[in-house]
Amino acid sequence: MKSLYSKFLAATLFIMVISSFTGFFIANAYYQNNLKPENDSKNMEIAMNIAQYAETQENLDQYLKHAASTGYQLYVVDRQGERHSFGGSFDEKNLPFQTVENVLNGENYHGMRDFPKKTFVTGFFANELRNSVGVPFTHDSTQYALFMRPDIKLLFNEIHVLLGWMGLAIFILSLIAVLIWAAMIIRPVRQLSHATNKVGEDGFDIDLDIHRKDEIGQLAQNFKDMISRLGELDKLRRTFVSNVSHDIQTPLLNIQGYSRLLEDKTLSEDDRYNYLKVIQEEAKKMSTLSRQLLTLSSLEQKEKPLFRNRFKVTGQLKSLLHRYYWLIDENNLSLSYSF
Known part of the structure:
Protein backbone atom coordinates (compact mmCIF):
# COMPACT_ATOMS: atom_id res chain seq x y z
CA MET A 1 0.00 0.00 0.00
CA LYS A 2 1.38 3.37 -0.98
CA SER A 3 1.82 5.86 1.84
CA LEU A 4 0.18 9.27 1.81
CA TYR A 5 3.64 10.85 1.66
CA SER A 6 4.62 9.00 -1.54
CA LYS A 7 1.26 9.82 -3.12
CA PHE A 8 1.72 13.49 -2.25
CA LEU A 9 5.24 13.49 -3.72
CA ALA A 10 4.09 11.77 -6.92
CA ALA A 11 1.18 14.20 -7.29
CA THR A 12 3.53 17.17 -6.77
CA LEU A 13 5.99 15.95 -9.42
CA PHE A 14 3.12 15.27 -11.81
CA ILE A 15 1.73 18.77 -11.28
CA MET A 16 5.17 20.34 -11.80
CA VAL A 17 5.69 18.46 -15.09
CA ILE A 18 2.20 19.25 -16.38
CA SER A 19 2.60 22.89 -15.34
CA SER A 20 5.94 23.12 -17.16
CA PHE A 21 4.49 21.77 -20.40
CA THR A 22 1.39 23.92 -20.07
CA GLY A 23 3.47 27.03 -19.41
CA PHE A 24 5.65 26.26 -22.45
CA PHE A 25 2.62 25.82 -24.71
CA ILE A 26 1.09 29.07 -23.47
CA ALA A 27 4.37 30.97 -23.96
CA ASN A 28 4.79 29.46 -27.44
CA ALA A 29 1.23 30.41 -28.41
CA TYR A 30 1.75 33.95 -27.11
CA TYR A 31 4.95 34.31 -29.15
CA GLN A 32 3.35 32.97 -32.33
CA ASN A 33 0.30 35.22 -32.12
CA ASN A 34 1.65 38.39 -30.48
CA LEU A 35 5.43 38.67 -30.34
CA LYS A 36 6.39 37.23 -33.72
CA PRO A 37 4.91 40.07 -35.87
CA GLU A 38 6.45 42.63 -33.52
CA ASN A 39 9.83 40.88 -33.68
CA ASP A 40 9.66 40.80 -37.49
CA SER A 41 8.89 44.52 -37.67
CA LYS A 42 11.74 45.43 -35.33
CA ASN A 43 14.32 43.37 -37.23
CA MET A 44 13.02 44.68 -40.54
CA GLU A 45 13.74 48.21 -39.37
CA ILE A 46 17.28 47.22 -38.32
CA ALA A 47 17.90 45.49 -41.67
CA MET A 48 16.76 48.54 -43.58
CA ASN A 49 19.13 50.76 -41.57
CA ILE A 50 22.04 48.36 -42.24
CA ALA A 51 21.18 48.33 -45.95
CA GLN A 52 20.88 52.13 -46.04
CA TYR A 53 24.33 52.62 -44.52
CA ALA A 54 25.79 49.86 -46.71
CA GLU A 55 24.98 51.86 -49.83
CA THR A 56 27.29 54.68 -48.64
CA GLN A 57 30.26 52.53 -47.59
CA GLU A 58 33.40 52.15 -49.68
CA ASN A 59 34.39 48.75 -48.30
CA LEU A 60 31.16 46.73 -48.21
CA ASP A 61 32.63 43.51 -46.78
CA GLN A 62 34.33 45.31 -43.88
CA TYR A 63 31.15 47.19 -43.03
CA LEU A 64 29.03 44.03 -43.12
CA LYS A 65 31.53 42.20 -40.90
CA HIS A 66 31.42 45.08 -38.42
CA ALA A 67 27.60 45.10 -38.49
CA ALA A 68 27.45 41.31 -37.95
CA SER A 69 29.81 41.55 -34.98
CA THR A 70 27.18 43.56 -33.10
CA GLY A 71 25.05 40.40 -32.81
CA TYR A 72 23.52 39.63 -36.21
CA GLN A 73 23.76 36.97 -38.90
CA LEU A 74 23.95 38.47 -42.40
CA TYR A 75 23.52 36.71 -45.74
CA VAL A 76 24.10 38.70 -48.94
CA VAL A 77 23.28 37.62 -52.52
CA ASP A 78 23.92 39.61 -55.70
CA ARG A 79 22.54 39.34 -59.22
CA GLN A 80 25.30 36.97 -60.31
CA GLY A 81 24.28 34.53 -57.55
CA GLU A 82 27.34 35.08 -55.42
CA ARG A 83 26.52 34.46 -51.77
CA HIS A 84 28.39 35.74 -48.72
CA SER A 85 27.78 35.11 -45.02
CA PHE A 86 28.80 37.43 -42.19
CA GLY A 87 28.64 36.59 -38.51
CA GLY A 88 27.29 33.27 -37.32
CA SER A 89 26.35 30.68 -39.92
CA PHE A 90 22.81 29.47 -40.49
CA ASP A 91 21.98 25.87 -39.63
CA GLU A 92 19.81 25.57 -42.73
CA LYS A 93 20.10 27.72 -45.84
CA ASN A 94 16.66 26.77 -47.07
CA LEU A 95 15.63 30.03 -48.71
CA PRO A 96 13.73 29.49 -52.00
CA PHE A 97 15.30 30.93 -55.17
CA GLN A 98 12.16 32.90 -55.98
CA THR A 99 12.32 34.66 -52.62
CA VAL A 100 15.87 35.85 -53.39
CA GLU A 101 14.72 37.10 -56.79
CA ASN A 102 11.82 39.00 -55.26
CA VAL A 103 14.13 40.80 -52.82
CA LEU A 104 16.61 41.61 -55.62
CA ASN A 105 13.68 43.11 -57.50
CA GLY A 106 12.94 45.48 -54.61
CA GLU A 107 10.52 43.57 -52.36
CA ASN A 108 10.94 43.12 -48.62
CA TYR A 109 10.93 39.63 -47.16
CA HIS A 110 9.12 38.99 -43.84
CA GLY A 111 10.40 35.52 -43.05
CA MET A 112 10.11 35.89 -39.28
CA ARG A 113 6.48 36.92 -39.49
CA ASP A 114 5.57 34.18 -41.97
CA PHE A 115 7.69 31.42 -40.43
CA PRO A 116 5.52 28.27 -40.03
CA LYS A 117 4.12 27.69 -36.55
CA LYS A 118 5.57 24.73 -34.69
CA THR A 119 4.62 23.26 -31.35
CA PHE A 120 8.03 22.70 -29.81
CA VAL A 121 10.01 25.40 -31.68
CA THR A 122 8.98 28.95 -31.03
CA GLY A 123 10.52 30.29 -34.25
CA PHE A 124 12.59 32.78 -32.36
CA PHE A 125 15.28 30.12 -31.83
CA ALA A 126 14.99 28.46 -35.28
CA ASN A 127 18.37 29.25 -36.88
CA GLU A 128 17.17 28.92 -40.49
CA LEU A 129 17.74 31.30 -43.38
CA ARG A 130 14.04 31.45 -44.18
CA ASN A 131 13.45 32.63 -40.58
CA SER A 132 14.96 36.04 -41.35
CA VAL A 133 14.05 39.38 -42.88
CA GLY A 134 15.25 40.47 -46.33
CA VAL A 135 15.74 43.91 -47.86
CA PRO A 136 17.28 45.09 -51.14
CA PHE A 137 20.14 47.58 -51.44
CA THR A 138 22.51 48.88 -54.13
CA HIS A 139 26.25 49.29 -53.84
CA ASP A 140 28.51 50.44 -56.71
CA SER A 141 25.62 49.97 -59.16
CA THR A 142 25.21 46.33 -58.07
CA GLN A 143 21.90 45.09 -56.70
CA TYR A 144 22.06 43.00 -53.52
CA ALA A 145 19.59 41.13 -51.36
CA LEU A 146 20.39 41.33 -47.62
CA PHE A 147 18.92 38.72 -45.28
CA MET A 148 19.33 39.26 -41.54
CA ARG A 149 18.36 37.74 -38.20
CA PRO A 150 19.75 38.13 -34.65
CA ASP A 151 22.61 35.78 -33.76
CA ILE A 152 20.83 33.86 -30.97
CA LYS A 153 23.94 31.87 -30.06
CA LEU A 154 25.96 35.06 -29.59
CA LEU A 155 23.27 36.94 -27.73
CA PHE A 156 21.99 34.13 -25.54
CA ASN A 157 24.94 31.83 -24.96
CA GLU A 158 25.72 33.01 -21.40
CA ILE A 159 22.09 33.71 -20.53
CA HIS A 160 21.13 30.19 -21.66
CA VAL A 161 23.56 28.73 -19.13
CA LEU A 162 22.38 31.16 -16.48
CA LEU A 163 18.71 30.41 -17.12
CA GLY A 164 19.44 26.67 -17.18
CA TRP A 165 21.14 26.72 -13.79
CA MET A 166 18.48 29.04 -12.45
CA GLY A 167 15.70 26.73 -13.61
CA LEU A 168 17.46 23.69 -12.15
CA ALA A 169 18.02 25.47 -8.83
CA ILE A 170 14.39 26.57 -8.70
CA PHE A 171 13.22 23.01 -9.43
CA ILE A 172 15.46 21.44 -6.76
CA LEU A 173 14.68 24.06 -4.11
CA SER A 174 10.95 23.83 -4.87
CA LEU A 175 11.07 20.05 -4.62
CA ILE A 176 12.93 20.20 -1.28
CA ALA A 177 10.46 22.77 0.05
CA VAL A 178 7.52 20.61 -1.04
CA LEU A 179 9.06 17.53 0.61
CA ILE A 180 9.58 19.41 3.90
CA TRP A 181 6.09 20.87 3.77
CA ALA A 182 4.59 17.48 2.96
CA ALA A 183 6.48 15.88 5.85
CA MET A 184 5.10 18.53 8.21
CA ILE A 185 1.57 17.75 7.05
CA ILE A 186 1.92 13.96 6.98
CA ARG A 187 3.62 13.68 10.41
CA PRO A 188 0.50 14.44 12.52
CA VAL A 189 -1.58 12.23 10.23
CA ARG A 190 0.82 9.37 10.93
CA GLN A 191 0.60 10.11 14.66
CA LEU A 192 -3.19 9.90 14.46
CA SER A 193 -2.94 6.60 12.58
CA HIS A 194 -0.50 5.22 15.18
CA ALA A 195 -2.75 6.39 18.01
CA THR A 196 -5.74 4.69 16.38
CA ASN A 197 -3.84 1.39 16.22
CA LYS A 198 -2.68 1.83 19.81
CA VAL A 199 -6.28 2.26 20.99
CA GLY A 200 -7.11 -1.17 19.61
CA GLU A 201 -4.09 -2.74 21.32
CA ASP A 202 -3.54 -0.86 24.61
CA GLY A 203 -6.86 0.78 25.37
CA PHE A 204 -7.80 4.42 25.72
CA ASP A 205 -4.76 5.73 27.58
CA ILE A 206 -3.25 7.64 24.63
CA ASP A 207 -0.89 10.63 24.78
CA LEU A 208 -1.24 12.46 21.44
CA ASP A 209 1.34 15.26 21.10
CA ILE A 210 -0.16 17.35 18.29
CA HIS A 211 -0.46 21.11 18.77
CA ARG A 212 -1.60 22.85 15.60
CA LYS A 213 -4.09 25.58 14.83
CA ASP A 214 -5.26 24.28 11.46
CA GLU A 215 -7.73 21.59 10.39
CA ILE A 216 -5.31 18.80 11.38
CA GLU A 303 -23.88 12.39 31.54
CA LYS A 304 -27.44 12.52 32.86
CA PRO A 305 -28.37 14.82 35.77
CA LEU A 306 -28.76 13.22 39.21
CA PHE A 307 -31.78 13.90 41.44
CA ARG A 308 -31.60 13.47 45.22
CA ASN A 309 -34.57 11.98 47.14
CA ARG A 310 -35.06 10.98 50.77
Whole structure:
Protein backbone atom coordinates (compact mmCIF):
# COMPACT_ATOMS: atom_id res chain seq x y z
CA MET A 1 0.00 0.00 0.00
CA LYS A 2 1.38 3.37 -0.98
CA SER A 3 1.82 5.86 1.84
CA LEU A 4 0.18 9.27 1.81
CA TYR A 5 3.64 10.85 1.66
CA SER A 6 4.62 9.00 -1.54
CA LYS A 7 1.26 9.82 -3.12
CA PHE A 8 1.72 13.49 -2.25
CA LEU A 9 5.24 13.49 -3.72
CA ALA A 10 4.09 11.77 -6.92
CA ALA A 11 1.18 14.20 -7.29
CA THR A 12 3.53 17.17 -6.77
CA LEU A 13 5.99 15.95 -9.42
CA PHE A 14 3.12 15.27 -11.81
CA ILE A 15 1.73 18.77 -11.28
CA MET A 16 5.17 20.34 -11.80
CA VAL A 17 5.69 18.46 -15.09
CA ILE A 18 2.20 19.25 -16.38
CA SER A 19 2.60 22.89 -15.34
CA SER A 20 5.94 23.12 -17.16
CA PHE A 21 4.49 21.77 -20.40
CA THR A 22 1.39 23.92 -20.07
CA GLY A 23 3.47 27.03 -19.41
CA PHE A 24 5.65 26.26 -22.45
CA PHE A 25 2.62 25.82 -24.71
CA ILE A 26 1.09 29.07 -23.47
CA ALA A 27 4.37 30.97 -23.96
CA ASN A 28 4.79 29.46 -27.44
CA ALA A 29 1.23 30.41 -28.41
CA TYR A 30 1.75 33.95 -27.11
CA TYR A 31 4.95 34.31 -29.15
CA GLN A 32 3.35 32.97 -32.33
CA ASN A 33 0.30 35.22 -32.12
CA ASN A 34 1.65 38.39 -30.48
CA LEU A 35 5.43 38.67 -30.34
CA LYS A 36 6.39 37.23 -33.72
CA PRO A 37 4.91 40.07 -35.87
CA GLU A 38 6.45 42.63 -33.52
CA ASN A 39 9.83 40.88 -33.68
CA ASP A 40 9.66 40.80 -37.49
CA SER A 41 8.89 44.52 -37.67
CA LYS A 42 11.74 45.43 -35.33
CA ASN A 43 14.32 43.37 -37.23
CA MET A 44 13.02 44.68 -40.54
CA GLU A 45 13.74 48.21 -39.37
CA ILE A 46 17.28 47.22 -38.32
CA ALA A 47 17.90 45.49 -41.67
CA MET A 48 16.76 48.54 -43.58
CA ASN A 49 19.13 50.76 -41.57
CA ILE A 50 22.04 48.36 -42.24
CA ALA A 51 21.18 48.33 -45.95
CA GLN A 52 20.88 52.13 -46.04
CA TYR A 53 24.33 52.62 -44.52
CA ALA A 54 25.79 49.86 -46.71
CA GLU A 55 24.98 51.86 -49.83
CA THR A 56 27.29 54.68 -48.64
CA GLN A 57 30.26 52.53 -47.59
CA GLU A 58 33.40 52.15 -49.68
CA ASN A 59 34.39 48.75 -48.30
CA LEU A 60 31.16 46.73 -48.21
CA ASP A 61 32.63 43.51 -46.78
CA GLN A 62 34.33 45.31 -43.88
CA TYR A 63 31.15 47.19 -43.03
CA LEU A 64 29.03 44.03 -43.12
CA LYS A 65 31.53 42.20 -40.90
CA HIS A 66 31.42 45.08 -38.42
CA ALA A 67 27.60 45.10 -38.49
CA ALA A 68 27.45 41.31 -37.95
CA SER A 69 29.81 41.55 -34.98
CA THR A 70 27.18 43.56 -33.10
CA GLY A 71 25.05 40.40 -32.81
CA TYR A 72 23.52 39.63 -36.21
CA GLN A 73 23.76 36.97 -38.90
CA LEU A 74 23.95 38.47 -42.40
CA TYR A 75 23.52 36.71 -45.74
CA VAL A 76 24.10 38.70 -48.94
CA VAL A 77 23.28 37.62 -52.52
CA ASP A 78 23.92 39.61 -55.70
CA ARG A 79 22.54 39.34 -59.22
CA GLN A 80 25.30 36.97 -60.31
CA GLY A 81 24.28 34.53 -57.55
CA GLU A 82 27.34 35.08 -55.42
CA ARG A 83 26.52 34.46 -51.77
CA HIS A 84 28.39 35.74 -48.72
CA SER A 85 27.78 35.11 -45.02
CA PHE A 86 28.80 37.43 -42.19
CA GLY A 87 28.64 36.59 -38.51
CA GLY A 88 27.29 33.27 -37.32
CA SER A 89 26.35 30.68 -39.92
CA PHE A 90 22.81 29.47 -40.49
CA ASP A 91 21.98 25.87 -39.63
CA GLU A 92 19.81 25.57 -42.73
CA LYS A 93 20.10 27.72 -45.84
CA ASN A 94 16.66 26.77 -47.07
CA LEU A 95 15.63 30.03 -48.71
CA PRO A 96 13.73 29.49 -52.00
CA PHE A 97 15.30 30.93 -55.17
CA GLN A 98 12.16 32.90 -55.98
CA THR A 99 12.32 34.66 -52.62
CA VAL A 100 15.87 35.85 -53.39
CA GLU A 101 14.72 37.10 -56.79
CA ASN A 102 11.82 39.00 -55.26
CA VAL A 103 14.13 40.80 -52.82
CA LEU A 104 16.61 41.61 -55.62
CA ASN A 105 13.68 43.11 -57.50
CA GLY A 106 12.94 45.48 -54.61
CA GLU A 107 10.52 43.57 -52.36
CA ASN A 108 10.94 43.12 -48.62
CA TYR A 109 10.93 39.63 -47.16
CA HIS A 110 9.12 38.99 -43.84
CA GLY A 111 10.40 35.52 -43.05
CA MET A 112 10.11 35.89 -39.28
CA ARG A 113 6.48 36.92 -39.49
CA ASP A 114 5.57 34.18 -41.97
CA PHE A 115 7.69 31.42 -40.43
CA PRO A 116 5.52 28.27 -40.03
CA LYS A 117 4.12 27.69 -36.55
CA LYS A 118 5.57 24.73 -34.69
CA THR A 119 4.62 23.26 -31.35
CA PHE A 120 8.03 22.70 -29.81
CA VAL A 121 10.01 25.40 -31.68
CA THR A 122 8.98 28.95 -31.03
CA GLY A 123 10.52 30.29 -34.25
CA PHE A 124 12.59 32.78 -32.36
CA PHE A 125 15.28 30.12 -31.83
CA ALA A 126 14.99 28.46 -35.28
CA ASN A 127 18.37 29.25 -36.88
CA GLU A 128 17.17 28.92 -40.49
CA LEU A 129 17.74 31.30 -43.38
CA ARG A 130 14.04 31.45 -44.18
CA ASN A 131 13.45 32.63 -40.58
CA SER A 132 14.96 36.04 -41.35
CA VAL A 133 14.05 39.38 -42.88
CA GLY A 134 15.25 40.47 -46.33
CA VAL A 135 15.74 43.91 -47.86
CA PRO A 136 17.28 45.09 -51.14
CA PHE A 137 20.14 47.58 -51.44
CA THR A 138 22.51 48.88 -54.13
CA HIS A 139 26.25 49.29 -53.84
CA ASP A 140 28.51 50.44 -56.71
CA SER A 141 25.62 49.97 -59.16
CA THR A 142 25.21 46.33 -58.07
CA GLN A 143 21.90 45.09 -56.70
CA TYR A 144 22.06 43.00 -53.52
CA ALA A 145 19.59 41.13 -51.36
CA LEU A 146 20.39 41.33 -47.62
CA PHE A 147 18.92 38.72 -45.28
CA MET A 148 19.33 39.26 -41.54
CA ARG A 149 18.36 37.74 -38.20
CA PRO A 150 19.75 38.13 -34.65
CA ASP A 151 22.61 35.78 -33.76
CA ILE A 152 20.83 33.86 -30.97
CA LYS A 153 23.94 31.87 -30.06
CA LEU A 154 25.96 35.06 -29.59
CA LEU A 155 23.27 36.94 -27.73
CA PHE A 156 21.99 34.13 -25.54
CA ASN A 157 24.94 31.83 -24.96
CA GLU A 158 25.72 33.01 -21.40
CA ILE A 159 22.09 33.71 -20.53
CA HIS A 160 21.13 30.19 -21.66
CA VAL A 161 23.56 28.73 -19.13
CA LEU A 162 22.38 31.16 -16.48
CA LEU A 163 18.71 30.41 -17.12
CA GLY A 164 19.44 26.67 -17.18
CA TRP A 165 21.14 26.72 -13.79
CA MET A 166 18.48 29.04 -12.45
CA GLY A 167 15.70 26.73 -13.61
CA LEU A 168 17.46 23.69 -12.15
CA ALA A 169 18.02 25.47 -8.83
CA ILE A 170 14.39 26.57 -8.70
CA PHE A 171 13.22 23.01 -9.43
CA ILE A 172 15.46 21.44 -6.76
CA LEU A 173 14.68 24.06 -4.11
CA SER A 174 10.95 23.83 -4.87
CA LEU A 175 11.07 20.05 -4.62
CA ILE A 176 12.93 20.20 -1.28
CA ALA A 177 10.46 22.77 0.05
CA VAL A 178 7.52 20.61 -1.04
CA LEU A 179 9.06 17.53 0.61
CA ILE A 180 9.58 19.41 3.90
CA TRP A 181 6.09 20.87 3.77
CA ALA A 182 4.59 17.48 2.96
CA ALA A 183 6.48 15.88 5.85
CA MET A 184 5.10 18.53 8.21
CA ILE A 185 1.57 17.75 7.05
CA ILE A 186 1.92 13.96 6.98
CA ARG A 187 3.62 13.68 10.41
CA PRO A 188 0.50 14.44 12.52
CA VAL A 189 -1.58 12.23 10.23
CA ARG A 190 0.82 9.37 10.93
CA GLN A 191 0.60 10.11 14.66
CA LEU A 192 -3.19 9.90 14.46
CA SER A 193 -2.94 6.60 12.58
CA HIS A 194 -0.50 5.22 15.18
CA ALA A 195 -2.75 6.39 18.01
CA THR A 196 -5.74 4.69 16.38
CA ASN A 197 -3.84 1.39 16.22
CA LYS A 198 -2.68 1.83 19.81
CA VAL A 199 -6.28 2.26 20.99
CA GLY A 200 -7.11 -1.17 19.61
CA GLU A 201 -4.09 -2.74 21.32
CA ASP A 202 -3.54 -0.86 24.61
CA GLY A 203 -6.86 0.78 25.37
CA PHE A 204 -7.80 4.42 25.72
CA ASP A 205 -4.76 5.73 27.58
CA ILE A 206 -3.25 7.64 24.63
CA ASP A 207 -0.89 10.63 24.78
CA LEU A 208 -1.24 12.46 21.44
CA ASP A 209 1.34 15.26 21.10
CA ILE A 210 -0.16 17.35 18.29
CA HIS A 211 -0.46 21.11 18.77
CA ARG A 212 -1.60 22.85 15.60
CA LYS A 213 -4.09 25.58 14.83
CA ASP A 214 -5.26 24.28 11.46
CA GLU A 215 -7.73 21.59 10.39
CA ILE A 216 -5.31 18.80 11.38
CA GLY A 217 -4.98 20.32 14.85
CA GLN A 218 -8.76 20.44 15.14
CA LEU A 219 -8.93 16.81 14.01
CA ALA A 220 -6.36 15.84 16.66
CA GLN A 221 -8.32 17.67 19.37
CA ASN A 222 -11.55 15.96 18.31
CA PHE A 223 -9.72 12.63 18.40
CA LYS A 224 -8.52 13.35 21.97
CA ASP A 225 -12.03 14.27 23.06
CA MET A 226 -13.42 11.13 21.45
CA ILE A 227 -10.82 8.92 23.14
CA SER A 228 -11.51 10.56 26.51
CA ARG A 229 -15.26 10.01 26.21
CA LEU A 230 -14.79 6.46 24.98
CA GLY A 231 -12.54 5.77 27.97
CA GLU A 232 -15.18 7.10 30.35
CA LEU A 233 -17.84 5.02 28.63
CA ASP A 234 -15.63 1.94 28.83
CA LYS A 235 -15.13 2.47 32.58
CA LEU A 236 -18.89 2.91 32.99
CA ARG A 237 -19.56 -0.32 31.14
CA ARG A 238 -16.99 -2.23 33.19
CA THR A 239 -18.43 -0.90 36.45
CA PHE A 240 -21.93 -1.73 35.32
CA VAL A 241 -21.02 -5.29 34.35
CA SER A 242 -19.13 -5.79 37.63
CA ASN A 243 -22.08 -4.55 39.68
CA VAL A 244 -24.61 -6.59 37.74
CA SER A 245 -22.45 -9.70 38.04
CA HIS A 246 -22.31 -9.25 41.80
CA ASP A 247 -26.06 -8.59 42.00
CA ILE A 248 -26.78 -11.72 40.01
CA GLN A 249 -24.55 -13.86 42.19
CA THR A 250 -26.29 -12.67 45.39
CA PRO A 251 -29.85 -13.85 44.53
CA LEU A 252 -28.46 -17.10 43.16
CA LEU A 253 -26.80 -17.80 46.50
CA ASN A 254 -30.02 -16.90 48.32
CA ILE A 255 -32.09 -19.19 46.11
CA GLN A 256 -29.56 -21.96 46.62
CA GLY A 257 -29.54 -21.47 50.39
CA TYR A 258 -33.30 -21.41 50.85
CA SER A 259 -33.64 -24.40 48.52
CA ARG A 260 -31.49 -26.39 50.93
CA LEU A 261 -33.63 -25.23 53.87
CA LEU A 262 -36.75 -26.43 52.08
CA GLU A 263 -35.30 -29.94 52.07
CA ASP A 264 -35.89 -30.07 55.82
CA LYS A 265 -39.16 -32.03 56.29
CA THR A 266 -39.64 -30.72 59.81
CA LEU A 267 -40.27 -27.18 58.59
CA SER A 268 -43.57 -25.62 59.51
CA GLU A 269 -45.92 -24.44 56.79
CA ASP A 270 -45.30 -20.80 57.72
CA ASP A 271 -41.54 -21.19 57.39
CA ARG A 272 -41.91 -23.10 54.15
CA TYR A 273 -44.19 -20.34 52.81
CA ASN A 274 -41.74 -17.62 53.85
CA TYR A 275 -38.80 -19.44 52.26
CA LEU A 276 -40.70 -19.90 49.01
CA LYS A 277 -41.63 -16.22 49.06
CA VAL A 278 -37.96 -15.26 49.41
CA ILE A 279 -37.06 -17.54 46.49
CA GLN A 280 -39.76 -15.90 44.35
CA GLU A 281 -38.54 -12.42 45.27
CA GLU A 282 -34.98 -13.33 44.37
CA ALA A 283 -36.16 -14.79 41.07
CA LYS A 284 -37.99 -11.52 40.34
CA LYS A 285 -34.85 -9.60 41.21
CA MET A 286 -32.85 -11.68 38.71
CA SER A 287 -35.47 -10.98 36.08
CA THR A 288 -35.12 -7.25 36.76
CA LEU A 289 -31.36 -7.47 36.54
CA SER A 290 -31.57 -9.30 33.20
CA ARG A 291 -33.68 -6.44 31.82
CA GLN A 292 -31.11 -3.97 33.08
CA LEU A 293 -28.42 -5.85 31.19
CA LEU A 294 -30.30 -5.15 27.98
CA THR A 295 -29.86 -1.44 28.62
CA LEU A 296 -26.09 -1.79 28.49
CA SER A 297 -26.00 -1.34 24.73
CA SER A 298 -28.09 1.81 24.94
CA LEU A 299 -25.94 3.66 27.46
CA GLU A 300 -25.48 7.24 26.37
CA GLN A 301 -22.12 8.92 26.39
CA LYS A 302 -23.50 12.14 27.81
CA GLU A 303 -23.88 12.39 31.54
CA LYS A 304 -27.44 12.52 32.86
CA PRO A 305 -28.37 14.82 35.77
CA LEU A 306 -28.76 13.22 39.21
CA PHE A 307 -31.78 13.90 41.44
CA ARG A 308 -31.60 13.47 45.22
CA ASN A 309 -34.57 11.98 47.14
CA ARG A 310 -35.06 10.98 50.77
CA PHE A 311 -35.32 7.25 51.28
CA LYS A 312 -35.94 5.10 54.38
CA VAL A 313 -33.55 2.17 54.66
CA THR A 314 -35.55 0.36 57.35
CA GLY A 315 -37.47 -1.70 54.85
CA GLN A 316 -34.31 -2.49 52.90
CA LEU A 317 -32.53 -3.70 56.04
CA LYS A 318 -35.47 -5.91 57.08
CA SER A 319 -35.63 -7.41 53.58
CA LEU A 320 -31.87 -7.97 53.61
CA LEU A 321 -31.97 -9.82 56.95
CA HIS A 322 -34.93 -11.85 55.78
CA ARG A 323 -33.14 -12.92 52.58
CA TYR A 324 -30.02 -14.01 54.44
CA TYR A 325 -31.82 -15.85 57.24
CA TRP A 326 -30.75 -19.16 55.71
CA LEU A 327 -27.10 -18.18 55.97
CA ILE A 328 -27.53 -17.07 59.61
CA ASP A 329 -29.32 -20.30 60.48
CA GLU A 330 -26.78 -22.41 58.61
CA ASN A 331 -23.99 -20.96 60.73
CA ASN A 332 -25.96 -21.36 63.99
CA LEU A 333 -25.97 -17.64 64.61
CA SER A 334 -28.43 -15.56 66.58
CA LEU A 335 -29.26 -12.05 65.43
CA SER A 336 -31.47 -9.46 67.07
CA TYR A 337 -32.33 -5.99 65.83
CA SER A 338 -34.70 -3.12 66.45
CA PHE A 339 -35.69 -0.08 64.33
